[in-house]
Amino acid sequence: MESSQSASSALELLTFNNTALKRLPVDVSGQPGSRTVPGACFSRIGSLQPLLRPRIVALSQSALSLLGLSVQEVLDDPLTPEYFSGSRLLPGSEPAAHCYCEHQFGLFVGQLGDGAVMYLGEVESDIHGRWEIQVKGAGVTPYSRYFSKFSFVLLY
Numbered sequence: 001m002e003s004s005q006s007a008s009s010a011l012e013l014l015t016f017n018n019t020a021l022k023r024l025p026v027d028v029s030g031q032p033g034s035r036t037v038p039g040a041c042f043s044r045i046g047s048l049q050p051l052l053r054p055r056i057v058a059l060s061q062s063a064l065s066l067l068g069l070s071v072q073e074v075l076d077d078p079l080t081p082e083y084f085s086g087s088r089l090l091p092g093s094e095p096a097a098h099c100y101c102e103h104q105f106g107l108f109v110g111q112l113g114d115g116a117v118m119y120l121g122e123v124e125s126d127i128h129g130r131w132e133i134q135v136k137g138a139g140v141t142p143y144s145r146y147f148s149k150f151s152f153v154l155l156y
Contacts (some may be wrong), residue, residue, distance in 0.1 A: 009077035010069050016092030016121040017130070026096065027142070034144045036111060037099055045095040045118055049139030054085035066128045086118050086135035093120035097141035113143025
């Protein structure tokens with residue numbers, strides 16, 4: 001008997017536990033574009049901004065191993081470029097952008113944030129603990145000042 005669904009890839013089996021979004025104030029307005037966001041640590045990203053024909057340029061075995069993945073498992077998944085570019089969401093991920101503030105050039109700036117970074121969520125590994133997965137250059141967020149066209153994945 002042939003199944004209509006294919007087996008899940010190693011990336012699709014990652015277990016997300018997005019504690020930061022559960023414990024910190026989140027802006028859920030979903031309003032697109034750069035804007036002021038009062039009283040939130042994160043803003044949910046309502047829509048993806050897919051890239052045309054994304055591709056993998058490099059992978060880090062040491063970073064992937066923190067998630068219990070191998071380079072070969074990731075390369076074997078035909079959807080990896082879409083997942084790692086932010087063009088397609090991993091099951092369990094919850095896209096959001098971080099808000100932060102700091103002093104720049106001697107002045108306090110009350111709202112800065114991830115202008116082109118999309119928080120996908122936190123993945124827990126039995127061996128290596130909790131890691132936050134982000135896609136850099138994933139498109140415009142409420143904190144955008146300049147748009148980045150290039151995407152890559154970061155682990156924190």
